[in-house]
Amino acid sequence: MQVMQTRHDSFSRVSESPKDSDASSDFTTPVHASLFPDSSPPPVLKRDMIIRKNFEKDDESMFSCEEYFSDIIKYMMHRQMKNRPSPNYQNQVTEEMRTILIDWFNEIVMEYSLKQETLHLACSLVDRVLSFLDVDKSQFQLVGTSCLMIAAKYEEVFAPETKEFSVITDKTYGVDEILRMEKFLLAQLNFDVSLPTAAWFAASFGKRMKFNEKMTKTMRYLVDLSLLDVHFLRYRPSDIAAAAACFANVQLGKEAWPKEMVEDTGIHTEHFIDVLKDLHHMYITAPTLDYKSIFNKYCKTDEMEVALLFAPTY
Template sequence: MRGILVDWLIEVHTRFRLLPETLFLAVNIVDRFLSAKIVELDKLQLVGVTAMFIAAKYEEVFSPGVQYFRSVADDGFTEEEILQAERYILTTLNYNLSYPNPMNFLRRISKADQYDYETRTVAKYLLEISLLDHRFMGYAPSHVSAAAMYLSRMMLERGPWDADLVHYSDYTEEEVLPVFRLMIDYLARPVKHEAFFKKYASKKFMKASIHARQWAKRNAGAHGVNIESATHDDSR
């Protein structure tokens, strides 16, 4: 259910053309809140839309008003319900919205390759996988960012993980590999999150989701990922 919610939040985020940082913060708010409170299933969407509302206020120069978030949820909640949920979530989190956003780490690592646009675009796609798949929650944002850049460079044949990349990422090639393999495992499986896939299948994002999945299916076995088990959709 968390994956379904985040996939929908990606759709909302794309519709409003919000900053990448806003999406990552919104999901972080959802996860932190759900770790502290039990939420009924029919209120899960309210938590998600309110988390995006809060994150947009925090990250955006011009944040969409509460009426836009009400409409994007198909008027399933009133504006007052969203505002009440905002107060409740912020109180639960002690108004602490500090978060080591992985986008900041990705930009830092990009210094090592002079901010190559194609590499960073594919890496953004790979980085957002960590929002949808709960298996990434055990890894630090900096670790996931390093793995996203590592895999992106491999897909685009940008050369080895050299000393500059180790310096700016703070992770060696050996340290990156466990997260790198998780990303390949996700990519080799059937498409599970439609909004996320369609977002990155567009020309704007270099059709990253299409090319990355094709690459993963061709190369998964060579990197220690069991293709047969990965191609069977499971409930994990």
């Protein structure tokens, strides 16, 4: 069965339809609801590998060389414009379906202690795929699972094994199906996986401005929230990160966007004022969202409950 077609009507057979009728049903319920039915508890996610450690602090070491900071940022700002996804989504995959998938991604990232950048890269890959492929809604979760696996392989020191990605879909998709989809997607992406995300820019900006832990977590929370709304795709990742950094600065009574950052990045406040307004709205309305695993994560004490802090006014 043909499950995808490009915008130019060239068809590609990417996988066989799941034999189980439940697996090919419409994407009408939350991803995690279809994976873990109410009648049975979630499967135990077994790991037969070394327990993963948090390497995010080590990842930021590249920003410690101040003499190269401006050159790195300017290159990455140029790089971010390549293969940008489109916010105009096809009919079968709705905005809500995308939000459900990203909410599920976040649950997996927390369960496996994966990096924030893995989450953002996986979302970026999904958005890029949806920009040039017509994905049948019955295959959307398979596409998402494969994108998450690609992102984990790229970003993580100890990525989950393929069989674990089958387990987290409650074995709706087998290992062979996931691998076939991975191969197909990488070919469609020309194996161009590495693009800077808002999470990458946020880490670099926070390091440059010497953010404390609470400011860093607030900024991370905001860029994660931006993933849930497809309309943020119209903004550059660097502008989303700059707006999140500005929000964190104002929230704790610091200068909103220091002139040193303008000089180093070329980003002025007028470049991200609209993003800042949208992030402010997301921050205020996050407790009322239908899918709020990200909000719940940042309400926890180990995230310093930054989701519960007051929202600054501008």
